[in-house]
Amino acid sequence: MRVSVLVLLVCEQLLVLTSAQSRCDPLTQYDQAGQCCTMCAPGTRMLSPSLCLTPQCAECGQHEYQNRYNTEPRCKPQPYCDPNKNMEDSQPASKKKQSTCSCLRGFHCSSDVCVTCVPHTTCNPGQRAKSIGNHTQDTVCESCPEGSFSVSTSWNSVCTKWTECESGYQVQEKGTHVSDMVCVETPRNQGGLIAAAAVFGSVLIIIVLVCCLCRAGDTRQRAKGCLESCRGDREKLPREPSPLLFTQVDETENDPELQLSQEDEDMKIPEENLEGEREELVSEGVLSENGQFVTQERGKDSIQPQQETQAQTSMD
Template identity: 30%
Template sequence: MLPSFLVILFFVNIKTAVCSCAASEFSVDRQCCPMCSAGSSVYKPCTHDSSTSCIPCERGTYTEEPNGLLKCFPCKNCDQALGLTVRHECQRHKNTICGPLTGYFCSGKARGGGCDQGQKHTVCKAGQRVQSQGTAESDTRCEGCPEGTFSTQNMSLDCTPWTDCALNDKVKYTNGTSTADVQCQKKQPVALIVGVMVGLLCLVVGVICWKKKGICLNKQSSETEDKGTEESVLPIQESMLPAQNEQPNNASHRMYPSLPVKT
């Protein structure tokens, strides 16, 4: 029974020794010393004869609460590579507060306030429109252009309706898309179209006839040349016939001389 009582008394004494310092004190070598105020740190702990000696935090360091620290905390760095910029400069009693760069939003909140990570706003592209602008706390929201409208530039606040060709007395040449307008062209008169088609048809028929006529003329000229050649040959042959006929007669006279006629 006695040993158990001694054990309980030991733990009570330990707890009393540990928790004997007040909330505004810190323990050093089993002695409670007054804490230094925010924005400073302990230069020399207290002794039996003197209180705690404190020193202000150096530039680039801070403490936000009363403390018994021998050194102040280093100030936070707002890294631009993380999309951050300084929103509030570091002071002896307050750490740096970072915020997102212009065109960025905070995608990671810091525990003591501010931002730990920034992300670039989304860019609404051609074929879209801005549904809501991005802020330091939220990203840009985009939506596609409704049917019958289009946008040609990034970050368009609204989509433009397609052109109605009929209002300008024109006809549609190409359909519109989410990034391009309808293309229109002037109406062509029906009589003009028919006249052009008829003219082209006549031209084709004329060319065909001209080609066929050329062939016929060439054929007739060749036949005429052949006929003329035959006619020029025939008179020559006929003119030669009497000469050929005379030769036998002369020969017969030579073979048979004429006899004197008896009276």
């Protein structure tokens, strides 16, 4: 019986304690003499706890923080990120949560306890960063794969694909891990160029020869004229056909009918016209004063009657 009574008493006390604790919010309130009082919000501190329901709170100062509801009279100091150790705040400053220090870009922690940061490993030309370093780990380098190259020295180096020669270009120098492919323009057909040059040269030579021959012909003609004028009657040059060398044959002498018709035609022509034509022929040197046709030998200055010329020719 006594044991049962003791158990009942313990249970009642536990129920009383549980009910008393459940009346206050453990996140935003605190118990003061059985009364639930309000705490100060994160980022602030409590100046005076005199007023239970409306306490006096003040904002945390610079480089301070308070990350929960509290009754603390002071805020917590933010950790110091020393830039001389290549460190910086990993996030903007806040008064409601603690800041964390991280390494600057290109650096990583020197140990598990990050008290200082050291530079990342740099990849040499012909290499790339297999894994780029961050706040906690270093850069890992590897060689560029076939068909790519790298010329930089950097902790975040990457490889660039070789240039592909376009149509009309050919490979002059193959790429390596540290150099790109070199492309040059494909040379045109050399045989075609040589043939075109030969044809052009032949045509040019022919044109030059023609011009030279033409100039030489003009020179010969000039020399020939000078020679003829100098020699005069001493040397006879080949004669050129001339209409004056041929005597006009009168077809009417052997044909009586033609003679009659010709006489009729002569009767129709006015006499003054005949006299005018005769004077023109005499003035031009075609007829002599006796009415004979005359010829002029090449290189002679005098004109002789046709009969005298024929007589001289028969004597020769």
